[in-house]
């Protein structure tokens with residue numbers, strides 16, 4: 508039944524120091540806080556974005572990916 512592909516991994520770029528890290532995104536929740544492992548900044552989503560991945564990663568979060576498929 509599922510030929511729709513949700514990509515759960517994304518590379519998140521810290522807006523403070525530019526550090527890139529590949530992270531696994533939860534498929535059923537939005538990640539609102541993310542701590543950069545390089546500069547220890549607590550990253551929050553931009554205004555109107557649902558999570559840090561939508562704001563700073565190279566890929567939208569699984570929830571948004573799902574919405575786009577509908």
Ligand SMILES: [Zn+2]
Nearest residue numbers: 521524543546
């Ligand atoms: Zn950082």
